[in-house]
Amino acid sequence: MQSRTDTYVALLRGINVGGHAIMAMSQVVALFERQGLANVRSYIASGNVIFQTEMIHPRVLEEKIEEALAAAFRGYDAKVIVLNKTEMQRIVRELPWKRVNPAMRYNVIFLRHSIDSRSIFEGLEPKRGVETIKYAPGVLYWAAKRSDLSASSMAKLSRSPIYKEVTVRTVNTVKKLAELMS
Numbered sequence: 595m596q597s598r599t600d601t602y603v604a605l606l607r608g609i610n611v612g613g614h615a616i617m618a619m620s621q622v623v624a625l626f627e628r629q630g631l632a633n634v635r636s637y638i639a640s641g642n643v644i645f646q647t648e649m650i651h652p653r654v655l656e657e658k659i660e661e662a663l664a665a666a667f668r669g670y671d672a673k674v675i676v677l678n679k680t681e682m683q684r685i686v687r688e689l690p691w692k693r694v695n696p697a698m699r700y701n702v703i704f705l706r707h708s709i710d711s712r713s714i715f716e717g718l719e720p721k722r723g724v725e726t727i728k729y730a731p732g733v734l735y736w737a738a739k740r741s742d743l744s745a746s747s748m749a750k751l752s753r754s755p756i757y758k759e760v761t762v763r764t765v766n767t768v769k770k771l772a773e774l775m776s
Contacts, residue, residue, distance in 0.1 A: 599632070600649045600678050601775045604659055605704055606641030607673040607761040615670050617641075625666050629658060637774060638767065644774055652676040653707060675704045675761055679775045681732065686772040689765065690728050690735050699743065700765040703734040709759045718747045734760075 606622070609615040619636040622643060626634040631645040647655070655676045663672035677685075691700055705714065712729050720727045725738035725746045738746045751757055763771075 598649050599646045601644065601646050602652065602655060602676055602678050603682060603771050603775060604641075604643045604645070604655070605675045605677070605761045605763065606643065606663070607675070607758075609641040609670070610639045615667070617667060617670075619643075621666075622663075625662055626659070629662055635774075637771060640763075640767070641761075642763070642767065642771055644771065649678075652678060652681075671758075673706065673758065673761070675706055677704075677732070679772075682768075682772040682775055685730070685733055686769055688730050688735075689768075690726075691737060691765070694765075697740055698737050699740050700737045701748075701762050702765060702768045703736055703748075704761050704763065705732055705734065706759040709756055714756065718751060720747055721745055 604626070609617050609622075619639055622641075623634045623636055626643055626645055631647050634643060634645040636643050653676075656674050659674045659676065660672040663670060663674070685702065689702075694700065710732055714729065714734065718727065721742070724742040725736065725748070727747070728735040736748055738748065743749065751760075
């Protein structure tokens with residue numbers, strides 16, 4: 595029986611941002627290849643790695659990749675979210691924004707499975723007239739006025755322990771990743 599492969603993306607949390615957890619993406623790609631993953635490529639330096647492997651549960655891949663990253667990059671608290679092509683396509687298909695306003699910032703906040711629940715909204719009341727937040731399995735779709743970012747509930751989230759369980763990508767990055775996975 596022939597094994598089937600699928601395309602995945604690994605979203606590494608907190609690398610190459612603000613001078614922390616600096617990693618050359620070429621080193622990250624090589625590490626993924628040493629894990630037996632195929633057709634590995636990165637997209638921009640913020641920790642997006644696309645690869646192929648036998649169809650396997652994303653949580654198993656997350657654990658494998660986190661262990662390898664923690665061993666290779668001492669001091670890096672490896673947190674990874676792995677999604678398959680079908681999941682990324684769903685996330686893009688469900689984007690709530692039909693038109694983009696340049697005065698707004700649009701992000702997709704990816705949730706680790708440990709906090710993936712509607713209850714994440716508790717204590718995260720969106721500021722009326724400043725931002726919108728929509729939950730879908732695995733993500734929060736967030737948009738806010740660029741002029742009011744510091745007043746948004748995401749500023750509050752970024753100071754909470756939950757923030758260590760999420761990773762954020764711009765809507766343009768998310769669309770590009772889904773395109774590259776096709």
